[in-house]
Amino acid sequence: MDTRPRLLATSDLHISYEENRSFVEQARPTTDEDWLIIAGDVAERTADVEWALRRFSERFAKVIWVPGNHELWTTAQEQDRQRGEARYRHLVDMCRSLGVLTPEDPYPVWRGADGPVAVAPLFLLYDYTFRPDGTFTKEQALERAYEAGVVCTDEFRLHPDPHPDRESWCHARVAETERRLAALDPGLSTVLVNHWPLLRDPTRMLWYPEFSLWCGTERTADWHRRFRALAVVYGHLHIPRTTVHDGVRFEEVSVGYPHEWRRRGLPRGILRDVLPA
Numbered sequence: 001m002d003t004r005p006r007l008l009a010t011s012d013l014h015i016s017y018e019e020n021r022s023f024v025e026q027a028r029p030t031t032d033e034d035w036l037i038i039a040g041d042v043a044e045r046t047a048d049v050e051w052a053l054r055r056f057s058e059r060f061a062k063v064i065w066v067p068g069n070h071e072l073w074t075t076a077q078e079q080d081r082q083r084g085e086a087r088y089r090h091l092v093d094m095c096r097s098l099g100v101l102t103p104e105d106p107y108p109v110w111r112g113a114d115g116p117v118a119v120a121p122l123f124l125l126y127d128y129t130f131r132p133d134g135t136f137t138k139e140q141a142l143e144r145a146y147e148a149g150v151v152c153t154d155e156f157r158l159h160p161d162p163h164p165d166r167e168s169w170c171h172a173r174v175a176e177t178e179r180r181l182a183a184l185d186p187g188l189s190t191v192l193v194n195h196w197p198l199l200r201d202p203t204r205m206l207w208y209p210e211f212s213l214w215c216g217t218e219r220t221a222d223w224h225r226r227f228r229a230l231a232v233v234y235g236h237l238h239i240p241r242t243t244v245h246d247g248v249r250f251e252e253v254s255v256g257y258p259h260e261w262r263r264r265g266l267p268r269g270i271l272r273d274v275l276p277a
Helices: 019-025 045-061 086-096 139-150 168-182 203-204 209-214 259-265
Strands: 008-011 035-038 060-067 117-119 191-195 229-234 241-245 249-252 270-274
Touching: 019 045, 035 045, 035 117, 045 060, 045 086, 060 117, 060 270, 139 209, 203 209, 203 241
Parallel strands: 008 035, 035 060, 117 191, 191 229, 229 249
Antiparallel strands: 008 270, 241 249
């Protein structure tokens, strides 16, 4: 049995479903030095996100979280109804109170097997540039999505305040994150973690190509090469798999909704190995 510390990852736990909530209770490290990456979509309610992150932080040596779109929703179930940037900053403050690292913190360096590696949690959103074939503008792509009845709930619940729109928020996040990644020691490899895929290619597996609009930005297409990634971790698509692009391993680590994982199973469990490879 391999007793080396592990860098593990999961995402899209969606613990408002009771079956998925039980996964949080089951998750355990195999060594006292295991780290856990959580690549977004724990839940919609802040109280649920806090409950899950607290339990993970009590068990794992280090927990690293990035927001998914569901955490950023403004819903009637939340008392304060915070929107946009204010909601995100509230979640960051909550994470820090638990000792959980976020995209606003210095990137930690994994020194276990395959290290040293900077683990970079990213929050980048999307800008409607992953458009279905045959559409050339955001407006055309949205029109097709509405006609097909494939419209992400973000259009109604993920507010960009104080930015004028979601793509402006995305572009601000991309610019700041790019600056931080460029400032890393050029001799240091990375594990890049984002809720949304950094490449368009993974979205070509979607049943409904219209949904790709809400899945990322073309501005990050070369980041796995530019920033020396050993691995890229993401979720959002609910298509857990390993792919390789330009020699870099991409890990989609989502659990998904109960009707999804019941159908396809969870052959590698709810915690996926990132390092050692």
